[in-house]
Amino acid sequence: MRRELESAYLNLIEPTNFIQTFSTEKEFIDWLLLGSREDIECCLQAFEEAEEYRWCSVIQRVLREL
Secondary structure, eight states: OHHHHHHHHHHHHSHHHHGGGOSSHHHHHHHHTTSOHHHHHHHHHHHHHTTOHHHHHHHHHHHHHO
8 A cells, every 4th residue: 555655646746747737837836936946956857857848947947036
């Protein structure tokens, strides 16, 4: 049971899946802004590893505006 929950959680937070929880780019940006600069940089790294480059550019823009 624990492994199944862990697997489901990891699947949920996979950037390709996670980004689908947001209806708009603005919702994603609002969520990013809830975190610290370090949190946002970690998010950028995860999205880069997932090759979600469209969203990487959004994250980079947010970091530049901080």
